[in-house]
Amino acid sequence: EPPEPTATLQAMLRRVQLRAFAGHARAFSVVPIKAPPMVYISGEEMSRYTMELIMDKWVKPFVDTSDWEFFDLSCRARDDSQDAVLHGAVEAGSRIGAIFKEPTVTPTEVQKKRLGLKKAWGSPNGAMRKGWNGITISRDTIHIPGIELGFKRPVLFERHAVGGEYGAGWSKVSKGRVLTTFFPEDMKDKAYVVDAREVQDEESAVVVYHNPLDNVHDLAHIFFTRCLEAQVVPYVVTKKTVFKWQEGFWVKMKEVFDERYKEKFLAAGLLEGCGRDLQHLISDAATMQIIRWTNGGFGMACHNYDGDMLTDEVAQVHRSPGFITSNLIGKKNDGTLIKEFEASHGTVADLWEMHQRGEETSMNPLGMVVALVGAMDHAATLHPANKAAINKFTVSCREAMYDAFRTGRGTRDMSGPEGNTTEQFVQAVAEDLERRMAQEGPPEVWTEEKVVAKPSRKFRRNYDLDEEAMRAVFDKFDLDGDGSISFPEFLEMAQEVGIAKIKESSAAALEGRRARKAARQMEAVKP
Numbered sequence: 001e002p003p004e005p006t007a008t009l010q011a012m013l014r015r016v017q018l019r020a021f022a023g024h025a026r027a028f029s030v031v032p033i034k035a036p037p038m039v040y041i042s043g044e045e046m047s048r049y050t051m052e053l054i055m056d057k058w059v060k061p062f063v064d065t066s067d068w069e070f071f072d073l074s075c076r077a078r079d080d081s082q083d084a085v086l087h088g089a090v091e092a093g094s095r096i097g098a099i100f101k102e103p104t105v106t107p108t109e110v111q112k113k114r115l116g117l118k119k120a121w122g123s124p125n126g127a128m129r130k131g132w133n134g135i136t137i138s139r140d141t142i143h144i145p146g147i148e149l150g151f152k153r154p155v156l157f158e159r160h161a162v163g164g165e166y167g168a169g170w171s172k173v174s175k176g177r178v179l180t181t182f183f184p185e186d187m188k189d190k191a192y193v194v195d196a197r198e199v200q201d202e203e204s205a206v207v208v209y210h211n212p213l214d215n216v217h218d219l220a221h222i223f224f225t226r227c228l229e230a231q232v233v234p235y236v237v238t239k240k241t242v243f244k245w246q247e248g249f250w251v252k253m254k255e256v257f258d259e260r261y262k263e264k265f266l267a268a269g270l271l272e273g274c275g276r277d278l279q280h281l282i283s284d285a286a287t288m289q290i291i292r293w294t295n296g297g298f299g300m301a302c303h304n305y306d307g308d309m310l311t312d313e314v315a316q317v318h319r320s321p322g323f324i325t326s327n328l329i330g331k332k333n334d335g336t337l338i339k340e341f342e343a344s345h346g347t348v349a350d351l352w353e354m355h356q357r358g359e360e361t362s363m364n365p366l367g368m369v370v371a372l373v374g375a376m377d378h379a380a381t382l383h384p385a386n387k388a389a390i391n392k393f394t395v396s397c398r399e400a401m402y403d404a405f406r407t408g409r410g411t412r413d414m415s416g417p418e419g420n421t422t423e424q425f426v427q428a429v430a431e432d433l434e435r436r437m438a439q440e441g442p443p444e445v446w447t448e449e450k451v452v453a454k455p456s457r458k459f460r461r462n463y464d465l466d467e468e469a470m471r472a473v474f475d476k477f478d479l480d481g482d483g484s485i486s487f488p489e490f491l492e493m494a495q496e497v498g499i500a501k502i503k504e505s506s507a508a509a510l511e512g513r514r515a516r517k518a519a520r521q522m523e524a525v526k527p
Contacts, residue, residue: 030437032064033393036383038375039092040065043102044074045347046355050363050422051102054372057430062393062437063376069096073104073124079117086124090131097332098379099340100372103347126166132330132338134161136219138226139311139344140325141296141318142370144402145446147414148454150318151296154230157314158223158299159307160249161328163211166304170207173199178206211303213248215331219301220256222329227299228261233270235279237286237302237310246303250280253301283310290314292499311344319457320413321345322367327374336382341375343367351422362412363422366401373397395443400432406452414455 042048059065071089078085093099104124105111112120128134137159141151180195199206227234236253238246257265257278265271271278281289283306290313302310315321321344330338344367351361373394380390405414409428412419420428436444477493478485485493494500 030062032060032062033389034064034386035067035376035390036379036386037067037069037096037098038065038379039089039096039099040068040070041089041099041101041104042070042072042074043104043347045103045105045349046352046361046363047103047343047345047347047365047368048074049352049355050365050426051368051372053423053426054365054369057426058397058433059372061430061434063390073101075105075107075111075115075117075121078121078124079115079119082118083121086127089124090127093128093132093338093340094332096379097336097338097382098375099338100375101340101342102368103343103345105347128340129161129328129330132328132340133215133332134328134330135215136222136301136329137161137307138222138325138327138329139307139314141314142323142325142366144366144405146402146406146448146450146452148451149323151294151314153296154232155290155296155314155318156223156226156230156232156299157307157311158219158226158301159311160211160216160219160302160304161330162215162304163209164304165207165209168207168209170205173204173206174202175199180208211245211249213252216249216252217256218331220253221260223253223299223301224257224261224265227270228264228268230299231268231270232296233274233298234265235274235281235286235298235300237281237283237300237306239283239306240280241282249303254278286310287313288498291317292501315344322364322413325367325370325374327371339375339378341371341378343371355422361422362419362425364411364413365426366405369397369401392443393437395445396436397429397433399443399445400429400436403432403446404429406446408453413459416456416459419459 042051069092071085071092073086073089089099106123107115107117107120109120111117139157139159141149141155143149143151143154176199178195178197178199179193181191182194183191224234234257236250238250240246240250262271262278265278266276281300283302286300286302286306287310290310294317300310311324312321315324318324324344326342326344328340328342330340332338348363351363355361376390376394380387404410404420404425408415408418409425410419411422411425419425474485475481477489477496479489479492480486491500
């Protein structure tokens with residue numbers, strides 16, 4: 001059999017194919033697809049520039065976006081409007097129910113002065129979560145068929161969208177006493193003290209927050225439904241052994257699971273490796289399992305702060321924040337789901353500075369594009385008149401982008417130094433998308449199961465490993481100094497660095513010991 005073409009040769013062949021098609025494609029008359037109503041929130045810096053290119057080259061030639069409502073959440077637009085633009089976006093999102101949001105800047109005091117802003121406007125996320133009755137932030141790994149990234153199978157996360165430290169009230173205090181008092185809504189009912197303590201340091205910070213539980217049942221339904229659809233094993237993560245107030249989250253999740261989902265998971269064979277039941281993980285243990293379970297195939301649901309931290313870890317295992325989603329799910333009063341889709345990364349300020357200096361950039365828009373087509377698909381679900389046509393566009397857009405990565409025409413974080421610049425990548429995908437949209441029938445989908453590429457992490461622009469220090473670690477475990485690590489040496493290394501896989505029975509016993517230790521610590525610090 002002839003050898004398979006290299007990625008470079010594949011890219012050359014693909015360019016020839018697209019050039020051959022170009023003449024035919026230019027003669028192909030496109031009638032734009034009427035897109036259903038959707039909210040489009042724009043941001044700034046490099047992510048804004050890249051999405052402008054994508055809208056011009058990928059979306060507008062094929063999609064009539066006249067029913068979309070656009071809102072500019074750049075710092076200047078928020079400042080000029082006294083944040084009326086944010087309130088307008090929240091109102092439109094509540095009304096329409098399908099939202100795409102580009103990364104935005106939350107200005108620091110330094111940026112406030114540099115941009116001449118009236119104030120350092122806060123993050124828009126709190127207003128959005130409140131205005132859209134936020135339930136959960138779904139953050140999942142993005143997988144490109146044929147390319148091995150980090151996790152081999154999907155990893156799903158539900159991060160409770162309300163409560164916790166993010167809405168905390170606090171104050172610096174000196175020595176004295178602190179009373180936290182609850183007053184029931186009905187003032188006829190007696191108020192009571194939730195907590196009373198002495199503050200003995202000259203300087204302390206007193207922090208107060210609450211954790212709403214009314215919507216945890218909604219979160220549970222969303223989580224377990226998504227885990228079943230993706231065929232992954234569900235876990236609930238808390239620190240309830242120490243933080244007793246987190247017990248309610250676990251109890252509500254377990255109630256929904258037992259009543260509505262347990263039999264479905266058993267029938268799907270998804271509970272065979274975890275005692276045939278929903279398992280609870282202490283957040284400390286979840287931190288370790290994320291770096292061990294690199295085959296993926298699991299989902300975790302957790303509180304707001306834990307979800308924020310743990311999904312950052314997922315992003316690093318899976319390559320970077322650009323390779324996981326970040327979708328806020330809320331609910332209208334009539335029960336219809338509101339879904340806001342965005343990338344997990346920021347505005348990519350370092351590339352924007354390079355772009356402003358006239359230097360070449362290579363911005364990977366994967367997370368933003370997956371978010372955009374996700375919002376379009378949800379809009380088509382809410383208003384299904386043109387759903388088949390919209391779905392053909394979104395699938396074709398996604399597949400054209402994936403194909404560029406598979407065939408060496410990706411951005412440089414994936415294809416190395418020979419990869420495309422920001423503008424070249426957008427143009428390469430645009431040409432392939434034009435070919436795909438010109439074809440009759442359903443969208444063309446890549447169905448091969450083999451892995452054709454595994455991009456080196458060295459391609460990432462923020463690759464900063466200290467290779468000399470890594471060599472020292474290698475030498476430490478290369479006990480016989482032969483330049484390779486044998487299996488016995490690997491076992492020693494895995495145990496020392498904390499990535500060793502342990503037997504299921506031992507894992508359960510370890511979890512129990514941790515829980516008992518945490519309980520003893522909690523008892524010891526009680527006033």
